[in-house]
Amino acid sequence: MEIFSIISLKVSKIFSQYRLASMMLLTSTNIALSLINFSLCFSLLSGESFGAWIIVYSIYQWIISFDGGVGNQARNKYTIAEKNGDISLKKILIKEAFKKSGLSLLVIWITWLVISFFINWSQILSGSISIFLLEFMVVFGLLNVWSKLVNKFLFAINLGFVTIIVPVINNLIVTIGLTFLKLNLFSDLLTGHEVYYIASLYIVFSPMLNLLILYKFFNVYFCNIPKALKDELTYKDGAWFFFFQGFSGIILLALPAIVGFLGNTTLAGEAGILLRYYSLPLLILTVFLQYEWRNITLNSTKKITFELSVWNKRLSFSWVLMMFIFLSIFMLDDFILKLWLGDTVKLPLNWSFLFGLLFALIATKRFVTTILQAISSIKRPAVVSLLSLLVILVHLNMEDTNTELLLYSLIISILIEILILVLTMRYSRINHNKEGA
Structure with missing residues (x-):
């Protein structure tokens, strides 16, 4: 019996590594397609139009x-329910997640419409893109968010590699569509409307693919859903996740829009190039951390293994490897950017260093915040993320500011956030160990 247990354990380990390897392979394919699509957009759109597209697409992201x-x-609770074999709870969680997320996203959309009414988008977009396209992309973005909830449940049952299939297929569709445009196959129909065609390629198919994945893997949970005796998912707790995502995302994904507000649309396009370039390692990092998430959630329920769930050698090695990757792509940035987009790219001095350092710090912060998210302790990351949001708001209201000053300020604020999170996480770990003693 002991031999069979050892064999079973090894087979399980090999299968687990195979899944991680498949996720990395799919992610690499996704990165390659993303790079191709970005270069095609760069060649198809002019300077101002490309900058305006980067602003709109960054808001969508x-x-x-x-x-x-x-x-x-939902993901954390579903992980525990899966471990305990609680089918009724799994049905309730899927229903509540999609229902409450839909209501939240409706509120987000209404709030966006109110805020957007007071923003002079025509000035920020330099008239290159209509406000209608921006609103169209926001609506489909919210629909994509709602459908992407399926990814949370896939990771909870250790099928995270499936979640990467959708973006790969979507990027492949975009590549084919942009290639047709590059070959002038639709020149008579799309002249002057290329950006609308590009936007449709990027945003329309993802929600449909996500819903197909939902039906494929979870259709058995759509029937005979029991009535919940209590609110398994609460808006009160979920608000911290929402605020954290909003505060962190506005730095990482809406930075070109902020640069466009501070400078001009063409400058926003240049910022978008470096943002895309230095965010590539984050795609690989996200795959690894999402893969680790389930183990962290399960281990955190056991006090004796809490030390392991907070930080381990694999996380340490991954962080060092990630910092080496950032250093490598910074050292090779001139060569890679010319190979990727040609000799037409002339980026401002020091931007590459500042963006590289900013994203290295964002990656470090992501290590810490993923652990806190996996143990449902998101309040602290949400609160400290206010520092970076305040930095942005201050700069937007300054009469004399520039992109370099904004980047320096964000670097300092995120470094402070990391220090606060690490110190408070260590304090919590000490307290937890004392309680278990």
Whole structure:
């Protein structure tokens, strides 16, 4: 019996590594397609039009970084329910997650419409893109967020590699569509409307693909859903997830829009190039951390293993490797950018260093915040993220400011956030160990 247990354990370990390897392979494919699509957009659109597209697409990316405030709660509770074999609770969690997320996203959309009414988008977009396209992308972004809840449940049952299939297929569709445009196959129909065609390629198919994945893996939970005896997912707890996603996302994904507000549309396009370039390692990091999430959630329920759930050697090695990757792409940035986009890219002095350092700090922060999210302790990351939001608000209201000063300020604020989170997490770990003693 002991031999069979050892064999079973090894087979399980190999299968687990195979899944992680498949996720990395799919992510690498996704990155390659993203780079191709970005270069095609760069070649198809002029300077101002490209900058305006980067602003609108960055806002779309910011929107889809939300989950309605209940996704992470649902994921953590579903992980425990899966372990305990509680089918009734799993049905309730799926129903509540999609219902409450939908209501939250409706409120977000109404709030966006109110705020957007007071923003001079025509000035920020330099008239290159209509406000209608922006609103169109926001609506589809919220629909994408709602449908992407399926990813939370897939990671909870250790099927995270499936979640990468949708963006890969979507990027493949975008690549084919942009190639047709590059070959002038639709020149008679799309002249002057290329950006609308590009936007449709990026945003329309993802929600449909996500809903197909939902039906494929979870359709058995759609029938005979028991009535919940209590609110398994609460807006009160979910609000901290929502605020954290919003505060963090506005730095990472809406930065070109902020640069466009401070400078001009063409400058926003240049910021978007570096944002896309330095965010590539984050895609790989996200895959690894999402894969680790389930183990962290399960381990955190055991006091004797809480030390392991907070930080371990694998996380340490991954952080060092990630910092090496950032250093490498910074050292090779001139070569890679010319190979990627050609000799037409002339970026401002020091921007590459500042963006590289900013994203290295964002990656470090993501290590810490993922652990806190996995143990449903998101309040502190949400609160400290206010520092960076305040930095942005101060700069937007300054008469004399520039992109370099904004980047320096964000670097300092995120470094302070990391220090606060690490110190408070260590304090919590000490207290937890004392309680278990």
